[in-house]
Amino acid sequence: MALITLPRSHFYSSGLQTCRVLTCLRKYLSPDNNKSRKVMCQGYFSPQQEQFRIFHHANYRKHHLEKESKAYPVGSVFFQTAAWDRFEQSNGHVDHQRFYKELNNFTSSEQVLKFVTTLETLSDTMAAAALYRVSEVEKEKSAQKIPKTVLENEIFRALCFQFEYESTNLSDTGLVTALQALTGLHVDPQSNLLVNLIMECQNRLQQGHMTIHNLCVLGQCMVKLQNPNCAVLKEIILQLQGQKLQECTPEEIVAIYTLLQTAFGEAIQHQDFLDQLNNLCISLVYKFSPTVTSQILNALVTLNQTQAFPLVVKLCVHSVKFVSHFTNEELGKVLEGFIYFGYTDKFFIQALEEHVSTCCLTMHPESISKVMQYCSKKLILSKPIFDAVAESFVYQAEIFSPVQISQLIIPFGKLNYLPPNASLFFRKLENTIRTRFKYFPPQALLNLLHSCTLIGHPPVNYVAKLFSPYFLQKLQVQELGLSKSSLAQLTQLYLAVVLECPFYKGPKLLQQYQVKSFLIPPYLLETPMDLHLYKIVSVALIHLLEGRIYFASKVSTPCCYTVDIEIKLDEEGFVLPFTSDEDVYKRLALCIDDPKRFCLNSHNLLGKEAIKQRHLRLLGYEVIQIPYHEVEILPSRCEIVKYLKKKIFFHRYRFY
Structure with missing residues (x-):
C-alpha cells in the first residue's frame, strides 16, 4: 500500500530515504519553480475555478509500506460514528479504525485537512478517506464547486498531486475512494488527475480482482462522470453477477443495491440479477442493521421492485424494532418504503407513536413532516402522533418550511381530527401564514387552507x-x-x-x-358509494317502503355534492315518490358509508365526508348515516329492515 507522508511543520527535513515521487514533489513545490508549478497544476479543476490554481509552499516526506495491506472499507455505508480519544502525537503510525472514527467527527474541510497535517505517515486509503470526508462536508453545504479555502490549501494540493503521479502504486480501495472523493468535489473530468485515476481503474477492472465494494464505488463514479450506459459500468455489473452473492456481507449487498439505484437505466436491463439479489436478501434480513434496512428499502423504491413484496414485508417487519434507532434520514427512507409499497403494520405504528410522542420536539422537521405524510397517505389516525405534532408546531413553528407546514397540517383535515390544543394550534397557524404568506407555494397554500376548511375552520x-x-x-x-x-x-x-x-x-x-360536482376522479372531495353495501341497504329499503319509487340514488345537488340515497317527505310526514317535486317539506339524505370513508381501522369519518354531511345539514337535509360497521353485524334482511326503520323513521310515517 502506498504511503503519503505529511509534515508537522513547513520545511520538515528527514534523513530517511525518499522516493522518486517525493523528489518530484519537492521540485514541484520549490519557490523557484513557479512557472512549471503553474503548468503542472492546470487541468485539475474546471474553468470556473482557474483563479484558485496556486499551490503554497510545503515539504513532504514519504515512507513505504506494503501496497496490499489490509484495506479498511471507506464510504457512506461503512463509516462509523463513535467518538474516541485523540491520537498521541508521538505515535508515528496511526490505527486505521481510530483514524476513520476521528475523521467522521469533523464538520468542515479545514478541520479534516488540519487533522491530516498532524500525522507523520498516512496510507493511501487514509489519504483518500480524508479527501472523501472533504467532499462529504462540502456536499452538506450544497457546494456546486470546490470552495476557495479548499483549493488554496497546501495539503489538498499535495494530496491531489501524489494521487495523480502515484496512481499505479495505489491500492484498489485508495484508488476508487480517491476517484469517488474528487468526483464529489466536481473536479474537471478532463483533468490529468481524473484521467490518470480513471485509466488506472480501468486497468484494474480488466484484471478482474477488484472487491465488490470497490466495483460498486467505481460504478457510481462512472455514472457521474460519463453516463449510466457506459461500457465500464456494463463490465462492472457483469463482474458483480459473477460474484458469489451468498457470501456477501450486508454492507456489500447495500453497495450493489446503491450502484443499481444510481444506474437505474442500466439496472432495469438486469432484472434477473435484481431478482437473485432480492431473493437472497429475504434470508439475510435478520442480520440487517437500521442503516442497511433503510438503504435497501430506499433502493427497492427507486428500482420499482413491486414484485419483491415478500422482501418488502420482511424489511418492514424487521424495521419495527429499529424505529427509535433510525436516524432522521433513515426513518424518512423507511416511511417512503411503507408509503410506496402500500404496507401498514400495527406494531410499527405503535413503535412510531411511542417514538414521536417522546422525541417530537427534538426530531428534524423533515422527519416530522414525513411521519405525517405517512399517516395521511395510509389514513392512519394516530392521536398520540397528531397530538405530539400539534404541540411541536405550537412551540416551534419557525423551524418548519412553508411546504413542511402544509404537509403537517393537511393530515389533520384529511383525517378529520382536532388536537386538544386546537385553539393554540390554529392561532399559531394563522400567525405563521400571515407572516410568511408570500413564501408559500400556491398549491401548498391551497392544500393547507382547504384542509383547515375540512375540520370546520x-x-x-x-x-x-x-x-x-x-x-x-x-x-x-x-x-x-x-x-x-x-x-x-x-x-x-x-x-x-x-x-x-x-x-x-x-x-x-x-x-x-x-x-359542478365533487364526485370527480381522483375523488379527493367525495368517495364513490360502495355498490355492495348499497345493494344491501337498497333491498332492505324496498322491503321497508314497499316500492323502489320512494327513494332515489346518486342524487346530484345544486351544491356539488352527490347524495347516496334521498327520501322526500311532506309536511305531515308522508313519504313522497322520488319523482315528486311538489309538497316536499323535508329531504332525508342517507349516507351509505363503507370502510373507505373512514380512517384506517377506525370509525372516524374522513374530513371530506364530515364536511359533506355538515354542508348537507346547512342546506336543509336531514342527514342519516348508515355506516358499514352497523349493517354488517346484522344477521338477516329482516334485521336490516328493522334497523333502517329505527334509524330512518324513528317517528310514525305514512305513504300516499
Whole structure:
C-alpha cells in the first residue's frame, strides 16, 4: 500500500530515504519553480475555478509500506460514528479504525485537512478517506464547486498531486475512494488527475480482482462522470453477477443495491440479477442493521421492485424494532418504503407513536413532516402522533418550511381530527401564514387552507387572496393549467365560506373556476358509494317502503355534492315518490358509508365526508348515516329492515 507522508511543520527535513515521487514533489513545490508549478497544476479543476490554481509552499516526506495491506472499507455505508480519544502525537503510525472514527467527527474541510497535517505517515486509503470526508462536508453545504479555502490549501494540493503521479502504486480501495472523493468535489473530468485515476481503474477492472465494494464505488463514479450506459459500468455489473452473492456481507449487498439505484437505466436491463439479489436478501434480513434496512428499502423504491413484496414485508417487519434507532434520514427512507409499497403494520405504528410522542420536539422537521405524510397517505389516525405534532408546531413553528407546514397540517383535515390544543394550534397557524404568506407555494397554500376548511375552520382572512386573479394566475402557472382537483378545492372553499361564514362580504369565486360536482376522479372531495353495501341497504329499503319509487340514488345537488340515497317527505310526514317535486317539506339524505370513508381501522369519518354531511345539514337535509360497521353485524334482511326503520323513521310515517 502506498504511503503519503505529511509534515508537522513547513520545511520538515528527514534523513530517511525518499522516493522518486517525493523528489518530484519537492521540485514541484520549490519557490523557484513557479512557472512549471503553474503548468503542472492546470487541468485539475474546471474553468470556473482557474483563479484558485496556486499551490503554497510545503515539504513532504514519504515512507513505504506494503501496497496490499489490509484495506479498511471507506464510504457512506461503512463509516462509523463513535467518538474516541485523540491520537498521541508521538505515535508515528496511526490505527486505521481510530483514524476513520476521528475523521467522521469533523464538520468542515479545514478541520479534516488540519487533522491530516498532524500525522507523520498516512496510507493511501487514509489519504483518500480524508479527501472523501472533504467532499462529504462540502456536499452538506450544497457546494456546486470546490470552495476557495479548499483549493488554496497546501495539503489538498499535495494530496491531489501524489494521487495523480502515484496512481499505479495505489491500492484498489485508495484508488476508487480517491476517484469517488474528487468526483464529489466536481473536479474537471478532463483533468490529468481524473484521467490518470480513471485509466488506472480501468486497468484494474480488466484484471478482474477488484472487491465488490470497490466495483460498486467505481460504478457510481462512472455514472457521474460519463453516463449510466457506459461500457465500464456494463463490465462492472457483469463482474458483480459473477460474484458469489451468498457470501456477501450486508454492507456489500447495500453497495450493489446503491450502484443499481444510481444506474437505474442500466439496472432495469438486469432484472434477473435484481431478482437473485432480492431473493437472497429475504434470508439475510435478520442480520440487517437500521442503516442497511433503510438503504435497501430506499433502493427497492427507486428500482420499482413491486414484485419483491415478500422482501418488502420482511424489511418492514424487521424495521419495527429499529424505529427509535433510525436516524432522521433513515426513518424518512423507511416511511417512503411503507408509503410506496402500500404496507401498514400495527406494531410499527405503535413503535412510531411511542417514538414521536417522546422525541417530537427534538426530531428534524423533515422527519416530522414525513411521519405525517405517512399517516395521511395510509389514513392512519394516530392521536398520540397528531397530538405530539400539534404541540411541536405550537412551540416551534419557525423551524418548519412553508411546504413542511402544509404537509403537517393537511393530515389533520384529511383525517378529520382536532388536537386538544386546537385553539393554540390554529392561532399559531394563522400567525405563521400571515407572516410568511408570500413564501408559500400556491398549491401548498391551497392544500393547507382547504384542509383547515375540512375540520370546520374556513380561512376567512385569506379567502379574498385565494380568489384574487393574482393568486389564481400563480396557481395556474405552477400547475401548467388549473387541474380539476384545484378547482374542486376552490369551489368547496367558497361553498364553506358561504354556508359557514354568512358574515363574509369579500370577493366571490368566479363561475369559471367552479366545478359542478365533487364526485370527480381522483375523488379527493367525495368517495364513490360502495355498490355492495348499497345493494344491501337498497333491498332492505324496498322491503321497508314497499316500492323502489320512494327513494332515489346518486342524487346530484345544486351544491356539488352527490347524495347516496334521498327520501322526500311532506309536511305531515308522508313519504313522497322520488319523482315528486311538489309538497316536499323535508329531504332525508342517507349516507351509505363503507370502510373507505373512514380512517384506517377506525370509525372516524374522513374530513371530506364530515364536511359533506355538515354542508348537507346547512342546506336543509336531514342527514342519516348508515355506516358499514352497523349493517354488517346484522344477521338477516329482516334485521336490516328493522334497523333502517329505527334509524330512518324513528317517528310514525305514512305513504300516499
